[in-house]
Amino acid sequence: MRILRPSHYSEMVWDIKKQRGLRDGGSIHWVVLRNRLSQLDARNKRDMEGLLRDLARRIGFQLIEGLCERVIYREMYLKGLTLLDLREKGTDITLSMSHIAARQELRRLLDALGVPQQAGGADEPEPVRAAAVG
Numbered sequence: 001m002r003i004l005r006p007s008h009y010s011e012m013v014w015d016i017k018k019q020r021g022l023r024d025g026g027s028i029h030w031v032v033l034r035n036r037l038s039q040l041d042a043r044n045k046r047d048m049e050g051l052l053r054d055l056a057r058r059i060g061f062q063l064i065e066g067l068c069e070r071v072i073y074r075e076m077y078l079k080g081l082t083l084l085d086l087r088e089k090g091t092d093i094t095l096s097m098s099h100i101a102a103r104q105e106l107r108r109l110l111d112a113l114g115v116p117q118q119a120g121g122a123d124e125p126e127p128v129r130a131a132a133v134g
Helices: 008-024 042-058 071-078 083-087 096-111
Strands: 032-037 062-068
Touching: 008 042, 008 071, 008 083, 032 096, 042 062, 062 096, 071 096, 083 096
Parallel strands: 032 062
Antiparallel strands: none
C-alpha cells in the first residue's frame, strides 16, 4: 500500500505544471476526484483515500470528494438527462431522496471547484404567490 511513483498521466500533468510555471509564471490548478464510488464503507475505499491524500501532498493536486455510483444516473441516462436537467418542467421524473442526495453531492463538487451557483437552487421550493380573491 505504498505509491512508488506517479502514473504516466500524473507525470504528464506534473510536467505541464512545471513548463507553465517556468514559461510564463502561470500554473495549473490540478483537481483529482474519484468517480462512481460505492456508498458503502469499504476498507479498500478508505485505503485509497489515504493514499490519494498522501499523493496530493507530494505532487500538489487538490483532492475533492467525488460522485457516488447511483441507479438514478442510469435511469436519467436512458432519457438523455442529467441532474441539472431535473430543474426543467416536463422531465417526468419524480424526485426521490436519491435525487436530492445526488444533487447535494453535485453541489459540493461545484463548490469545491469554485463554480458559482444560480440563485434559487433546484431543491428550493417555488416562491408562494398570493392569489387574488374576489
